[in-house]
Amino acid sequence: MAQTAADKIWNTHIVRSDDDGQDLVYIDLHLLHEANTPQAFAGLREQNRRVRRPELTLGTEDHVTPTVGGTDISGGVAERYLTPMRRNCHDFGIELFSLGHESRGIAHVIGPELGLSQPGTTIVCCDSHTTTHGAMGALAFGIGTSQVEHVLATQTLPMRRMKNMRVTVDGVLPPGVSAKDLVLAMIRRIGTAGGQGHVIEYQGQAIRSMSMEARMTLCNMSIEAGARAGLVTADDVTFEYLRGRPHVPQGAAFDEEVEYWKTFVSDEDASFDKEVRLDAAALSPHVTWGTNPSQTVGLTEVVPSPSEFADPVERLAAERAVAYMDLTPGTPMKTVLIDAVFIGSCTNGRIEDLREVAEVWKGRRVAADVQVYLVPGSEGVRRQAVEEGLDRTFEAAGVQLRSPGCSMCVSVNGERLAAGQRTASTNNRNFEGRQGPGVRTHVVSPAVAAATAVAGRLAEPSDLEDRT
Amino acid sequence: MKPLRTHVGTAVPLRRSNVDTDQIYPAQLALTGSLTRTGHAPNLMGEWRKEPDFVLNRPEYEGASILVAGPEFGTGSSREWAVWALVDYGFRVILSPRFGDIFRGNAANNGLVAAALPEPAIEALWEQVEAAPQLPLAVDLEGRTVSVNDHRFAFEYPDDFRWRVMNGVDEIELTLRHSDDITAYEARRRPSLPKARGPEAVK
Structure with a gap:
């Protein structure tokens, strides 16, 4: 049966299926930030549970960090949140990019930047804008703190399959019109619940002519249309973006990965539960x-x-x-x-x-x-x-x-x-x-x-x- | 998590749509609030509660455990704080035409039912509750209905959430029972997939 890219990613991550239609889905990358995680670690401690795969987990400090004044966090909200974050990551063996670390940044910026967010993978984070990583051809979605605890303990999540929605954007964006304008125009049209329960796959000429960063902006705001996830399947633009990044294999091994990544595209006759079509040329700021x-x-x-x-x-x-x-x-x-x-x-x-x-x-x-x-x-x-x-x-x-x-x-x-x-x-x-x-x-x-x-x-x- | 099969309680009519999680729990309050899952009731809808005639401030709705809200309840941020505050305040059931997906899952993970009713049913419930604030509503999770006076409305609620809430289970414990399946999956997982710890881990 014809499959969408999202279905293919889902299917390669099923650990087991329940009779009631729920799958236990394996998570390839779990990103953490300081604001929504203290209760999850507290839960692990209460139950005496360990983190199953610390090496598939990465912490960053982004929400409460000051943007001027260096790395001093004494007093106030930064200290209140970063102190437990640092202790939790240390105690459970999780790499953390703290203030002052050269790779630190917003979770959804550093994942792609470091080459951690790769096509065909599942990515979660305690943050609704995890949808950003869908630009890499990944199935990426935000989760709550209880789910963070679940992923920490099991590296999996029990979930119902998402529905599929396709947004096709024909033509190319006029000069001065960006991915941000496109996604705002889309949300104006379909509403804040337009994508509810769905992963939105973006297709069409406008998407293919976009840079990776523009695709990230688009996928990022899929959550504002209510979608579980946004997705752009990987193409040459993706592969060139990933080439040479720190967490991506090099040389011949890279070419092998590219062949693997290329398998995560929607079949031509794959059916979508919902379809929307937009004309890029008609858009404005x-x-x-x-x-x-x-x-x-x-x-x-x-x-x-x-x-x-x-x-x-x-x-x-x-x-x-x-x-x-x-x-x-x-x-x-x-x-x-x-x-x-x-x-x-x-x-x-x-x-x-x-x-x-x-x-x-x-x-x-x-x-x-x-x-x-x-x-x-x-x-x-x-x-x-x-x-x-x-x-x-x-x-x-x-x-x-x-x-x-x-x-x-x-x-x-x-x-x-x-x-x-x-x-x-x-x-x-x-x-x-x-x-x-x-x-x-x-x-x-x-x-x-x-x-x-x-x-x-x-x-x-x-x-x-x-x-x- | 306290199991919930049926629930009888009074309701609050919240005639607002797109009640995003920033409204349910303003971020600035989240960061000075409790770092545990309890103690969040004072921050529930913290900004709106500054308005004296806001519905949660009205004495006739005191003690309510069911919230009847407009469409797109719980959109936006994934913050589970929103659910903790609702639960801590005493809500057991939220009724709305539609919910943000992440919120709805978070609610189920905390034993809070987020049940979806068509807009005319929500409108009817608003009218009933506004006419008689102390009117009890009866929520039956088994039959997926909410009843008030002689009216009964069917609601939509996903099977897996329903099972979770009705049994009050520790889902991590359930998943850990399948550890062998997880280990088997990991054995067949593609070895070249990225690891978060140091680039040296990728060879």
Whole structure:
């Protein structure tokens, strides 16, 4: 029977099957961060259980880490979380990239960067944005803390098979339109439950012409469409990305892996439970106006009126959203003034994102009254940016390149804005309070964030005056 | 985990959709909250509870153990904190047209039932509960129904979650009984797959 790529990965990972349709699935890579794991280790200790495969487990410090001020964690939330994280990883024999480690970064940035996230593998992490690794052709999904404990103890998870959904994106993205705009437009169309219970496989010309990092942005935000996972099957772009990375076999062994990786593609006649088709050429930069990621419009559009929503639930949500966001229906998005810009996160904290920002800022300065937070996704990304001299462009624009971490994507490291402030952010969620209680978040692409930082209002690069 | 087969309790109507886990448990509170699975009730919907007329602050709904919410409940972050706070507050059952997948699994792992009812049924329950806040609802996990007055609504709830909640099992213990199967799988697993410990582990 014809199979999807996700089914093939699933089938190669079944340890055993139950009569009730539940499979025990083997996990190839288990990533941990400090925020959602203390209770899992406490559970292991209570039951006197060990970690079955510490060498398939990797810890990183990303959520509570400061982005300025070095490795001192004394006092406050960093110490509170990092102290148990370090003890737990040490006691259970798990490698941990602590503050100061040259490979540290956001879990979903370092997995691909180190070549740990490989096609055909299963990857889990105590974080909903684990879907990012699907860009590598892996089946990758976020789990809760109880499941973390389960994977630590058994290296498996009992699960029902995911349903299959296909999003086909025809054509190619116009200049100035990014994977971020594509995924926002998709969520606007299918809603925050559009992918529920499914793994979304992305196909089509637009996907094949995307870089690996753009695919990561796309898969990353699959969770915002409610999907269990996002997936782009591996191709030459994937193989070239992986070649030479630390955890990937070298030489002839690499070629052997490529042959293996190539087997994880969907059969031509594989059937999908749900199908969506998008035209890349028709897309433009997008921005969220509300408090869930489906509340999105094109940057050249206006704030919608709640009365436009036929569905009473959506109408009520829109009423709440415009009130929280303090927006007047009918206002052109490009006239909305911004107090702060955040560039970074597992969605858009990679080198290509920083290059795009530098390109916009070259010969320009950010507006004096806009606070800008520029946070790379990993130490590797930061090093690369400095090697390329991007840091000098940032500095000339008036922005400091910080140290890596989740920072203001989730604002649990103390970096947050004040209630009532409005931000353009390259993160993934415009939820109420996501960047601090009462803070109003507009999710955008790196290019739009960079242009907005210069203009002081929502803008795209073509709106900016000439460089000096 | 306390097994649950049937449950009778009063309900809170939460007429909001897309109640993501950041609303159920604001991240900033999570990081100052308890580092164990208990003690989280004060942080449940911590920001919304600052609004005096928020439904959880209303005396007529005190003691409720069933939450009736709009669609897309528990989307967003995987934080299990959201479930711990709901359980710690006293909720045993959440009713909504749709749930975030990770949240629903986390709930089952903590004995909290996240049962899906069609939107008209949720609307009917809201109306009933708002008219009579102390009206008891009866949830039957075996039959997958919720009853109020003379009305009975069928809900959707996956078999594996249902079994888990009804039996209150330690799932890790169950899986560990299949350790031989796991060992056998590992023996046939592709040897070249990556290891997380040091590049030197990859030769």
